[in-house]
Amino acid sequence: MAYFPDLSPYTYSSRRYGELNVGWLGPNIPFPKGDVPPEFVERLKQFYRFSVNATRGIEFCFICEPWMFSPYTGAPDESEKERIFDMVHNIEINGQIHRVYLLEIRVLGRDGKIYAAPTLIYHYVVAHKYRPPQEFIDAVMTCEPDWCRHAKKPREKRIGIRGWLLNLLDKIDPPDDRMWPVDEKR
Numbered sequence: 001m002a003y004f005p006d007l008s009p010y011t012y013s014s015r016r017y018g019e020l021n022v023g024w025l026g027p028n029i030p031f032p033k034g035d036v037p038p039e040f041v042e043r044l045k046q047f048y049r050f051s052v053n054a055t056r057g058i059e060f061c062f063i064c065e066p067w068m069f070s071p072y073t074g075a076p077d078e079s080e081k082e083r084i085f086d087m088v089h090n091i092e093i094n095g096q097i098h099r100v101y102l103l104e105i106r107v108l109g110r111d112g113k114i115y116a117a118p119t120l121i122y123h124y125v126v127a128h129k130y131r132p133p134q135e136f137i138d139a140v141m142t143c144e145p146d147w148c149r150h151a152k153k154p155r156e157k158r159i160g161i162r163g164w165l166l167n168l169l170d171k172i173d174p175p176d177d178r179m180w181p182v183d184e185k186r
Helices: 038-050 078-089 121-128 134-142 160-172
Strands: 090-093 096-099 104-108 114-118
Touching: 038 090, 038 104, 038 121, 038 134, 078 090, 078 121, 104 134, 114 134
Parallel strands: none
Antiparallel strands: 090 096, 104 114
8 A cells, every 4th residue: 555644635546636645554654643532433434335446456454464565574374364364354334344445435524625545544543543633533523424425526617608508518418527436336
């Protein structure tokens, strides 16, 4: 997984809307630790159901699975690796187990800021006491987890006769203008 400092501009994917990074932790880079409210942990988990930007692959935890990041001596046997993998990559939501793949979540703050985080952020918070910035915690507590399913791209301003015609055509055959279209295959 790529490393990005918290609250830096999001640049991981070409589909960008001014998001800020949160939770893109990396090996050998210190990160803030501390307690978070239990309500935040439960609420954060709900965002996984509405994840976006599916890519190929799986995120690995550089703390729990160091053998995935560099030549590593003393790696556990295969059964222990499987146990650790399941601990890192399974998340229980409303009684169902979901596998954490290389996905992201989006959270909208009351001030209009959009935060982009890898789905592994939940694991970092629960297993490694990662403490995201307070503004992200506040946003998670106030944002509806499914908001990104309905978020629309900003419309360009169209003027003149050509703009009027394009606006008219949009009403006849509306384009899919969602910021993050739903991936029906997941």
